[in-house]
Amino acid sequence: MRSPVRFERRLEQPKWLxxxxxxxxxxxxxxxxxxxxxxxxxNPLDVYSRIFERGFAGTRALSGSIKTATPLxxxxxxxxxxxxxxLINIGGEGQFYMGAVGATWAGLVFGGDLPTGAVVIVxxxxxxxxxxxxxxxxxxLRAKFNTNEIITSLMMNYLAAIFLNYLIYNSTSYWRDPxxxxxxxxxxxxxxxxxxxxxxxxIKIPLAFLIAIIAGAAIWVLYKRTRFGFEVGVIxxxxxxxxxxxxxxxxxxxxxxxxxxxxxxxxxxxDVGNFRGLLDxxxxxxxxxxxxxxxxxxLARLNPISTLFVAVLIGGLTNAGFALQGPDFPSGxxxxxxxLILFTAVAGEVLVKYRIRRNRRAAAVMx
Amino acid sequence: MTSAVRMTGIVxxxxxxxxxxxxxxDIRAGEVHALxxxxxxxxxxxxxxxxxxxxxxxxxxxxxxxxxQFSSPRDALDAGIGMVHQHFRLVSTFTVAENVVLGxxxxxxxxxxxxxxxxxxxxxxxxxxxxxxSARIWQLSVGEQQRVEIIKVLYRGAKVLILDEPTAVLTPIxxxxxxxxxxxxxxxxxxxxxxxxxxxxVMKVSDRVTVLRGGKTVGTVETANTNTRELASLMVxxxxxxxxxxxxxxxxxxxxxxxxxxxxxxxxxxRDALHGVSLTVGRGEIVGVAGVAGNGQRELAEAISGxxxxxxxxxxxxxxxxxxxxxxxxxxxxxxxxxxDRLHTGLASSHSVEDNLALKNYRSSSLSKFRVLRRKxxxxxxxxxxxxxxxxxxxxxxxxxxxxxxxxQKVLLAREFSSLPKVLIAASPTRGLDVGAIETVRxxxxxxxxxxxxxxxxxxxxxEIMSLADxxxxxxxxxxxxxxxxxxxxxxxxxxxxxxxxxxxGAR
Numbered sequence: 097m098r099s100p101v102r103f104e105r106r107l108e109q110p111k112w113l114x115x116x117x118x119x120x121x122x123x124x125x126x127x128x129x130x131x132x133x134x135x136x137x138x139n140p141l142d143v144y145s146r147i148f149e150r151g152f153a154g155t156r157a158l159s160g161s162i163k164t165a166t167p168l169x170x171x172x173x174x175x176x177x178x179x180x181x182x183l184i185n186i187g188g189e190g191q192f193y194m195g196a197v198g199a200t201w202a203g204l205v206f207g208g209d210l211p212t213g214a215v216v217i218v219x220x221x222x223x224x225x226x227x228x229x230x231x232x233x234x235x236x237l238r239a240k241f242n243t244n245e246i247i248t249s250l251m252m253n254y255l256a257a258i259f260l261n262y263l264i265y266n267s268t269s270y271w272r273d274p275x276x277x278x279x280x281x282x283x284x285x286x287x288x289x290x291x292x293x294x295x296x297x298x299i300k301i302p303l304a305f306l307i308a309i310i311a312g313a314a315i316w317v318l319y320k321r322t323r324f325g326f327e328v329g330v331i332x333x334x335x336x337x338x339x340x341x342x343x344x345x346x347x348x349x350x351x352x353x354x355x356x357x358x359x360x361x362x363x364x365x366x367d368v369g370n371f372r373g374l375l376d377x378x379x380x381x382x383x384x385x386x387x388x389x390x391x392x393x394x395l396a397r398l399n400p401i402s403t404l405f406v407a408v409l410i411g412g413l414t415n416a417g418f419a420l421q422g423p424d425f426p427s428g429x430x431x432x433x434x435x436l437i438l439f440t441a442v443a444g445e446v447l448v449k450y451r452i453r454r455n456r457r458a459a460a461v462m463x
Numbered sequence: 464m465t466s467a468v469r470m471t472g473i474v475x476x477x478x479x480x481x482x483x484x485x486x487x488x489d490i491r492a493g494e495v496h497a498l499x500x501x502x503x504x505x506x507x508x509x510x511x512x513x514x515x516x517x518x519x520x521x522x523x524x525x526x527x528x529x530x531x532q533f534s535s536p537r538d539a540l541d542a543g544i545g546m547v548h549q550h551f552r553l554v555s556t557f558t559v560a561e562n563v564v565l566g567x568x569x570x571x572x573x574x575x576x577x578x579x580x581x582x583x584x585x586x587x588x589x590x591x592x593x594x595x596x597s598a599r600i601w602q603l604s605v606g607e608q609q610r611v612e613i614i615k616v617l618y619r620g621a622k623v624l625i626l627d628e629p630t631a632v633l634t635p636i637x638x639x640x641x642x643x644x645x646x647x648x649x650x651x652x653x654x655x656x657x658x659x660x661x662x663x664x665v666m667k668v669s670d671r672v673t674v675l676r677g678g679k680t681v682g683t684v685e686t687a688n689t690n691t692r693e694l695a696s697l698m699v700x701x702x703x704x705x706x707x708x709x710x711x712x713x714x715x716x717x718x719x720x721x722x723x724x725x726x727x728x729x730x731x732x733x734r735d736a737l738h739g740v741s742l743t744v745g746r747g748e749i750v751g752v753a754g755v756a757g758n759g760q761r762e763l764a765e766a767i768s769g770x771x772x773x774x775x776x777x778x779x780x781x782x783x784x785x786x787x788x789x790x791x792x793x794x795x796x797x798x799x800x801x802x803x804d805r806l807h808t809g810l811a812s813s814h815s816v817e818d819n820l821a822l823k824n825y826r827s828s829s830l831s832k833f834r835v836l837r838r839k840x841x842x843x844x845x846x847x848x849x850x851x852x853x854x855x856x857x858x859x860x861x862x863x864x865x866x867x868x869x870x871x872q873k874v875l876l877a878r879e880f881s882s883l884p885k886v887l888i889a890a891s892p893t894r895g896l897d898v899g900a901i902e903t904v905r906x907x908x909x910x911x912x913x914x915x916x917x918x919x920x921x922x923x924x925x926x927e928i929m930s931l932a933d934x935x936x937x938x939x940x941x942x943x944x945x946x947x948x949x950x951x952x953x954x955x956x957x958x959x960x961x962x963x964x965x966x967x968x969g970a971r
Contacts, residue, residue: 323834326818326825333811339770340800340808341822342791 113448114397121444125437132432143420147433150419151412155298158412162305165404165411166370167192169308170363171389172396172403177315178356180398181332183349187234187249189386190256191227191357195364197263198226200271200285200375203368207289215289216303219365227361228354230256235353239346245353257381264377271375282374291369304366308404311359315400328352360386395441397448413437466528467492467623467654468513468544473522475508482508483519484678490623492527495645495655497665497686499698500675501755501923506658509675510625513656514546515539526623545621547612549628555601559583559594563615586614590644606637613644624648625656630664631757642668660698660755662691662962676700695958699925712913714748714933720917721767721886726776728766736762738941739776744886744917749908751932751949752921754961759941760921761803764890767919768800769793781885794823799884799916801875803891809875812864816856817845819863820878852877853903869900876907887911890921905931925957939963 130140151161171188178185202222206215234252237243263269265280273283291303319325331338331345338345363385372379392410396402417430468490475483483505490496498506511517513524515533524531526542533539536546553562560579580596587594592610600608609629616624626645630638645655645668659665665672666686674681674697681697721744730736736759744750754760765771767778772788779785786792793800802808810819821830821841830840845859854873856866863874872892879887889908893901908931912918922928928935928949935952937945937960945960947953 321835321838323825323831323836326821326836329814329818330811330822333813334807336804336808337811337822340768340790340802342769342789342794344791 117444117448118395118397118441121440122437124444125440128436128440129433132429132436136429138425146420147413147416149416151416157415159300160415161408161412162299162301163371163411164414165407166302166305166308167363167367167383167385168388168392168410169305169312169404169407170366171360171385172392172407173308173311173315173389173400174356174360174363174386175390175393176396176398176400176403177319177359178352179393180319181328181349181352183235183238183353183356184246185231185234185249185353185356186246186390187231187252187357187386188360188389189384190249190253191231191360192364192367192386193256193260193380194230194357195223195227195361196368196375196380197260197271197364198361199223199365199368200282203285203289204270204283207286210288212288212290212292216291216369219289219291219369220307220362223361223363223365223368224358225361227364228358231357231360232350232354234357235350238353239349253386260375260377260380264375273374282372282376284374285368289369290373291366293370302366302370304363304370307362307366308407311362312400312404319400324348324351360389363389391438391441394445395438397445465492466490466525468656469525469528470509470513471523471525473509473512473524474520475505475512475517476520481678483512483522485680486522486675486678487680488673489683490654490656491671492654493649493652494670495649495657495668497657497659497669497672498675499659499662499665499672499694501660501698504675504698505678506675507627508678510546510627510656510658513539513625514544540619540621543620543622544625545616545619545623546625547609547616547627547629549631551608551612553600553608553611556599558597558599559603559611559614560596562600562611563596563618567619582618583614586617590617590647591640592644605632606634606640609633609637609641610644617648621653623654623656625658627658628660629657630659630661638664660962662694662698662959662964665694666691674698691959691962691964692955695962695964696955698962699954699958710909710913712747714745714912715915716745716748718746719743720746720781721919722779723767724776724778726763726766726778727774728762728771729774730762735774736941737766740941740943741776742919742936742943744919746917747912747915748934749912749918749920749932751928751935752919752938753925753928753935753957754923754938756923758938760890760938762941763938764800764802764888764919764921767793767886767888768798768802794882797883797885799879799882799887801872801879801887801889801892803894803921805871805875806864810863810871813862815860816849816854816863816866816874817841817859819874820845820848820859823878823882848877848881852880869896869903872896872900872904876904880907880911884911884916887916887918888921889918891923892920893922893924893927925954929954937961 126144133140133143150157152158171192174188174191175185199219199222202219203215206218210218230252234245234249237248238245263271264282268274271282273281293300293302294306319328327338327343327348330341330343331348335345367380368375388410392406393403396406413434417434421427421430466489468488470486470488473483473486474481486505486509488509498509500506508517512519515536515538518534526544531542554565557565560576560583563583564579583596586592587610592614594607594610594614600611603611609632629641633641645657649655657669669686671683671685672689672694673683674694676698723740723742725739725741726737727735727739728737740763752760752763762771766773769785769788769790769792777784780796780798783796785796785798806812811822821844825831825836830837830844842859849856849859852873854877855870863871866874892908893904896904908918908920920928920932929952932949935947935949935957936943937957939960940963
């Protein structure tokens with residue numbers, strides 16, 4: 097019953113831990129991964145260099161990584177903004193779907209008439225509104241009835257998935273391509289509704305990623321510099337102190353969740369506008385951007401700027417994983433390597449807040 | 464006469480506080496022994512030492528004449544000491560029987576429901592602790608839950624039972640039933656340690672009383688040879704010197720700055736905590752609210768500062784109505800508040816000193832423009848206040864939780880006083896502070912009163928109230944039960960009314 101070590105809460109969190117722990121976590125993951133690779137008869141150095149090559153070396157690899165990173169950047173920001181206030185929004189996944197639904201609708205309706213710039217704006221706004229409102233439901237439930245937002249937001253992911261299936265597979269909805277009788281699929285948005293790519297130094301950067309950078313910076317300013325950010329910080333620190341200072345806790349909860357959902361929704365819009373060009377029910381559900389976004393945010397320690405970088409890191413690893421996969425390299429092994437990185441990162445997070453002490457004949461105090 | 468428990472010279476220090484400062488208690492086997500004292504007198508610390516939660520810094524604990532050193536509650540339990548906590552430790556979705564065996568060291572993997580149920584029933588019959596073993600905790604009343612706690616302790620074979628403020632959650636009828644149970648237990652040779660600050664109760668149930676004050680034993684008396692009056696004066700202390708602070712600028716009672724009219728409010732659990740409280744505070748007047756903690760003082764402070772909605776009545780500040788349950792409205796009307804729980808209510812403790820100093824006025828135009836914070840102005844304000852209020856902090860970006868208790872309070876005072884309030888609610892403003900800090904805080908309060916601030920000083924420290932207040936009201940069970948001018952205040956009478964005795968019926 098008595099463990100030889102115990103965790104002790106750190107009184108102070110030294111600044112250097114903020115970068116030291118992620119770095120050490122990554123190294124730990126590489127070491128653990130090396131053991132797994134050795135056990136399966138692979139040369140870890142060889143595998144790691146291939147991962148680096150496919151994920152990050154050269155303009156082609158980087159272009160791919162940024163593309164994969166884009167939806168993760170949005171869902172990462174979605175998680176980060178809510179988690180910072182202590183609201184565990186697991187619903188980025190569903191909010192992402194809803195954003196895609198809203199943006200596809202806007203693209204289909206206005207794509208034929210409006211100029212490209214205007215269509216992009218309408219799609220983005222439509223995606224944000226849909227994702228935001230969907231998350232606001234969770235916020236209202238939490239603020240008014242004190243329901244657990246983890247559970248409601250998670251449940252609403254399943255609802256959103258069913259809704260997607262309904263739109264594409266089980267109905268002749270506006271989103272479904274009427275010509276796809278045997279293989280139901282989404283209706284492609286007009287070309288004019290396609291979002292642009294830009295080339296910077298040979299790297300192809302989707303418009304959506306630029307928007308993500310702007311969004312990340314905006315959130316950083318919002319939380320660091322504005323009254324609203326100050327209020328969110330106080331609520332996260334102590335809800336009682338917030339009440340004492342006259343901060344409106346309930347409306348702030350709803351607003352933060354709506355913002356969080358709007359970011360995921362914007363990601364959904366980007367998915368349609370910049371990449372898929374239609375509402376791809378199956379593709380969205382298989383990607384699991386919302387869930388990966390939580391990991392991205394956690395790795396970035398909820399910092400919106402770091403979230404962008406971590407998204408690219410995870411994007412690169414994902415792409416490299418696809419590249420590695422083959423007859424001699426099962427996808428399970430790729431998953432294991434990725435899982436190890438996430439596992440050590442989350443484990444490392446504990447060490448930021450706690451330190452490990454050895455238990456000397458501990459007095460196991462029971463509270 | 465054998466001693467069931469003898470604690471000698473117990474000293475327990477916490478950072479900045481000496482909770483027990485040489486406590487001696489001698490508890491005989493087979494008696495109900497009351498530990499009487501105000502909050503902060505050291506009762507809880509003492510019982511935590513006896514149950515193995517804390518280790519004393521000095522002093523010895525003897526059980527049945529044998530010196531003991533507990534390193535965990537398990538050790539204390541093995542020595543036959545069980546505690547019934549004020550806040551129950553029950554799993555609400557489990558049955559009574561399940562809760563009773565929960566945490567048993569050698570409970571089998573599969574529980575023998577019927578056997579446990581039978582034992583629970585046996586115990587409950589023997590001591591008049593009526594409770595259904597198969598009921599789930601959430602279905603039970605608070606009184607029944609307490610019985611489960613007692614059965615739990617008895618089931619573990621405790622010979623000495625410690626009950627911490629057991630009647631705080633009970634109705635009078637339930638309390639009487641509890642007293643019967645306690646008598647039944649001592650009749651069987653068990654020993655009961657009854658922690659309370661309620662005089663009548665102590666008189667009713669105990670055989671002997673040990674009074675604690677300020678972490679020290681004041682004395683032990685036979686209940687039969689004493690009365691509530693004597694206990695009250697022992698509890699609050701009559702020998703302590705105190706000086707009325709002389710004021711250059713006396714209170715102006717003709718101008719009321721704070722008026723409470725029939726204010727009622729509920730506590731966090733939804734029970735009525737304030738019953739039609741009416742009260743006025745004049746310009747520059749300090750009104751002391753005396754009372755033992757938990758009699759509605761917190762709710763009173765929160766109601767005035769807008770943190771708690773009123774269920775009836777209203778509050779006016781200088782003739783202007785404060786919106787019920789709107790802290791922002793109270794702040795705007797000029798209500799400052801030094802809450803009891805400084806680190807989690809008065810301050811956002813992980814935030815920096817400068818953020819905390821701006822906690823109430825960050826919305827003002829001087830500190831934010833177009834909803835964007837003016838960081839420089841916030842820092843400048845902080846630098847100013849830190850200097851004026853002599854806050855010892857390395858810089859203004861240090862989180863307040865890293866400051867010492869006295870400096871934490873100074874941050875709070877700096878913010879609240881600098882807002883130039885009309886009314887100040889100060890709840891236990893000096894609790895836990897060292898002598899120097901106490902003096903600073905008191906001086907600041909008097910200074911504010913001289914500037915015309917109406918102050919409501921809520922404190923359990925009678926000396927503090929008597930030396931600072933112009934007028935004293937006593938709060939008991941959510942009502943104001945007594946009011947006296949400070950010069951005419953009589954410590955004994957205050958002690959009695961604080962303990963719930965009516966003034967006329969005090970003598971026994």
